[in-house]
Amino acid sequence: MRLKEKVALITGGGSGIGAAVARRFAEEGAFVAIGDVNPRGGEQVADEIKRRGGRSIFCQVDVRKRDEVNRMIDQVVQEFGRLDILINNAGVTRDNLSARMSEEEWDFVVDVNLKGTFLCSQAAFRPMRKQRYGKIVNTASVVVRGNMGQVNYSSSKAGIIGLTRTLALEYARANINVNCIAPGFIDTPMSAAMPEKTKELALDRIPIKRMGTPEEVANLHLFLASDEANYITGQVIFIDGGASIGI
Numbered sequence: 001m002r003l004k005e006k007v008a009l010i011t012g013g014g015s016g017i018g019a020a021v022a023r024r025f026a027e028e029g030a031f032v033a034i035g036d037v038n039p040r041g042g043e044q045v046a047d048e049i050k051r052r053g054g055r056s057i058f059c060q061v062d063v064r065k066r067d068e069v070n071r072m073i074d075q076v077v078q079e080f081g082r083l084d085i086l087i088n089n090a091g092v093t094r095d096n097l098s099a100r101m102s103e104e105e106w107d108f109v110v111d112v113n114l115k116g117t118f119l120c121s122q123a124a125f126r127p128m129r130k131q132r133y134g135k136i137v138n139t140a141s142v143v144v145r146g147n148m149g150q151v152n153y154s155s156s157k158a159g160i161i162g163l164t165r166t167l168a169l170e171y172a173r174a175n176i177n178v179n180c181i182a183p184g185f186i187d188t189p190m191s192a193a194m195p196e197k198t199k200e201l202a203l204d205r206i207p208i209k210r211m212g213t214p215e216e217v218a219n220l221h222l223f224l225a226s227d228e229a230n231y232i233t234g235q236v237i238f239i240d241g242g243a244s245i246g247i
């Protein structure tokens with residue numbers, strides 16, 4: 001088992017990629033805390049892990065709110081005694097062309113994706129520094145290269161890359177690795193909400209000619225969260241079927 005008795009917290013773990021990460025980590029022996037704003041999905045995944053003999057808790061959290069984030073970290077440490085792995089996966093979209101984008105659409109996406117990642121990483125630092133051990137994996141996207149109608153989302157995800165590199169520098173002395181994954185077009189409820197025409201265009205640009213699965217993304221999380229990645233920090237790894245290469 002690659003994460004035996006490691007304590008992992010996965011934000012947005014109640015759906016899509018986060019749920020696949022929670023299941024995969026539990027299979028590898030981790031104790032899994034799921035932080036999600038949506039209790040239905042989060043509780044379901046935690047219950048499923050427990051039914052299979054694993055240890056799991058659900059923490060309801062809005063990652064935009066510092067007091068809720070702090071409470072979630074306290075809950076995890078109280079339940080499992082430590083926090084080894086933080087997967088900053090919670091994310092949202094509110095697409096619009098820049099000319100039409102409202103301030104609310106901008107703030108909502110930047111607050112959940114970028115500020116949420118910051119607040120969770122800052123709160124997780126406390127127990128991780130004490131232990132002198134931690135792995136943080138953030139979530140950017142292939143659209144950091146730019147994408148029509150996603151100025152809020154692509155800006156938030158590009159910000160996460162700067163955040164990852166800076167935290168990697170600041171946290172290295174505490175033996176905490178901070179890395180980032182950048183998924184392409186992955187088959188989840190988030191991508192299912194895209195218009196059919198946009199999906200066709202996205203598929204057309206992928207050399208491997210299919211969407212990725214949440215389980216494939218979870219395998220990358222597993223590697224970066226494990227001790228196999230002890231000498232990797234501050235990196236961004238694209239998992240996109242080749243969408244970010246070539247012209």
Ligand SMILES: NC(=O)c1ccc[n+]([C@@H]2O[C@H](COP(=O)([O-])OP(=O)(O)OC[C@H]3O[C@@H](n4cnc5c(N)ncnc54)[C@H](O)[C@@H]3O)[C@@H](O)[C@H]2O)c1
Pocket residue numbers: 011012013014015016017018035036037038041061062063064089090091092112116139140141142182183184185186187188189190191
């Ligand atoms: N699906 C894709 O094609 C794709 C591509 C690139 C990047 N991503 C990124 O991967 C991550 C997971 O995406 P997904 O496709 O699984 O999405 P999803 O919509 O299936 O899951 C996102 C989860 O985040 C939770 N969440 C939303 N706002 C929250 C908040 N304020 N506080 C706590 N939890 C919150 C939701 O309740 C949900 O459970 C996101 O960061 C997303 O931007 C996805």
